[in-house]
Amino acid sequence: MSAEWNFEEFSRSILKMYREELTERGGSFNLALFGDAGAGKSTLVNTVFGVEQAQTGIGNRQTVHLQFYREPDDGPLGIWDTPGFEIGAGTVPTLIAAVERTLQKAKQGNGDESIHAVWFVTRSATARFLDAHAELIRSLHGLGLPVFSVLTCVDRLDDRVDPEALALAEAITARQLPLAGGKVFLVNSIETVPLAGPTYPVHGVRELLDATVQEIPESVRIAAMAAQRLDFTVQRARSKNIIRVAIAGALPAHSAPPVLDMASLLAVHGGMMSGISVAYGVPVDVKALTHLLWKILVGGVAVKEGAGWLARELTKRATEEAGKKVAAKGLIKFVPGLNFVVGAVSTVVGAPAMYTVGRAWMDVCEYLRHHPEEIKSGGETRYLDLFLKCYQERVRDSGPSWLSALLRR
Ligand SMILES: Nc1nc2c(ncn2[C@@H]2O[C@H](COP(=O)(O)OP(=O)(O)OP(=O)(O)O)[C@@H](O)[C@H]2O)c(=O)[nH]1
Ligand SMILES: [Mg+2]
Structure with a gap:
């Protein structure tokens, strides 16, 4: 995947993934x-x-x-x-x-x-x-x-x-x-x-x-x-499977060391989150979802406080790990147009984080199904708000400890 990954391109790819999910659903x-x-x-x-x-x-x-x-x-x-x-x-x-x-x-x-x-x-x-x-x-x-x-x-x-x-x-x-x-x-x-x-x-x-x-x-x-919104058993099962498949696809066990650059990370999160939205019947506002992911993972546009921390943390971790395990050279890239360095993300760091992102997005979808009026009035800020809340809750409950530590700072 190209290192010159940009917002528009990312937005188009989310839309494409969303459409694919819809087609699969029927x-x-x-x-x-x-x-x-x-x-x-x-x-x-x-x-x-x-x-x-x-x-x-x-x-x-x-x-x-x-x-x-x-x-x-x-x-x-x-x-x-x-x-x-x-x-x-x-x-x-x-x-x-x-x-x-x-x-x-x-x-x-x-x-x-x-x-x-x-x-x-x-x-x-x-x-x-x-x-x-x-x-x-x-x-x-x-x-x-x-x-x-x-x-x-x-x-x-x-x-x-x-x-x-x-x-x-x-x-x-x-x-x-x-x-x-x-x-x-x-x-x-x-x-x-x-x-x-x-x-x-x-x-x-x-x-x-x-x-x-x-x-x-x-x-x-x-x-x-x-x-339907009477019982989310089916939606949950479908979503968990989507998360499992996304993680397995993104972080293959056979590559040594298993690494992933930030561009791919954006893509797999986009696919995973649009899939979960479709499973829950929550309409995807592609623009809002793109903004949300971009802010969480990249933090390159209109950065609110806290946005982009996941990207930074992942990068830091990955750099450390890369330094330990393989030559760092080649794993760290500079993305033109963005003012930060993206690093490769190892399975060790990526999988739990991705899982937590997926579970948090499931929580957001369930919340929105209970509060349908917020789907329309939501918009980007509300999505980000909800997501960060659910994410923090998930991290507190079961997330990787380094993320908890980060959030408690
Ligand atoms: N307690 C109770 N109230 C109900 C139930 N179903 C409808 N109501 C109330 O009955 C009123 C009319 O219900 P609606 O759902 O608007 O009826 P409708 O068939 O859609 O009516 P139209 O759109 O005018 O054809 C509302 O005030 C509802 O709150 C029910 O199962 N239990
Ligand atoms: Mg009626």
Whole structure:
């Protein structure tokens, strides 16, 4: 790799690596939401996937429309929503026609805006499930879609479930609809806090997600699991593997001594971190990620206090080691345009540091999935802030001792 590594080039390489990760993950999982105004569609997808959507429930309740939403464009989840209207006998044909058109278009095009599953949402408290609702479910099933019937706002404490909700679920079951998962799913998407009495916790959402993932095409399962935020087991496993592969690739055991220059170090960190972001379904702002890595590893631009210390420390260590083990000559390079000397990094120093960087970035991604609003408002400074915090925590817990010492200075 060239020693004349520059910021623009680095930014382009991160974008390329990010795209490769996206391609490997496959397309987005697209979920359609049906149900009357205020049934709890938006609340449910927010709990499961962390997508905040505009509040509706007001306005013209007769206006039937199917709208697609994916944020960002290359994110792992697309939502087809039918916000703000009551489903009635008059609206079912319009809705079905819209779905048919959508599926047709997806078949002709690249399928990016197809529909993979439907959540048909009914608010349990309304105790209302109309013939029109049943008809819509049958027609959607007829178009080849798995349709899940979901009752929201179901109060449940341990095994005691609100009897009214149970009665409604039974009434729906009695209609013998072609329901995906073979049942009506009872959920509470957000905690219910009554004026008096006990608080009812969130429940049922994990079971609904699991059942949904079972029924969707295999090609979008990874995307669905990346998009959900109920349980990060899958994201963690994928990310740890990405870290392992990155370290193994970057610091091969067979080269003696195993060395890596700073340019390669930037590249492997870029690949590792974009891979982890994709695994977590956190949109990568390439510019922000490039800045972050550049600041941590190189520290050559707009250096904030503390930025670049990792690079300096690695360089120092590497120089020492190089001096001990092999002739230092050739391992230290001067990078034109940057005002510091980069050194080769040995496995001994590089691997634990890289591991810690990867784990810290996983922490950042989990934090962002819990606080999706910060993804948009974040920007570079916030990323760096979060990263350094998580990094320091990781180092304190398990990192190499020389790094801890450095941070405690
Ligand atoms: N306690 C509790 N409240 C819920 C639940 N689902 C929805 N809500 C509340 O019900 C109200 C309406 O929910 P929304 O998610 O906006 O309903 P919607 O189906 O998206 O409505 P439209 O977009 O208007 O069609 C909100 O105030 C939610 O907080 C639930 O499972 N439990
Ligand atoms: Mg809504």
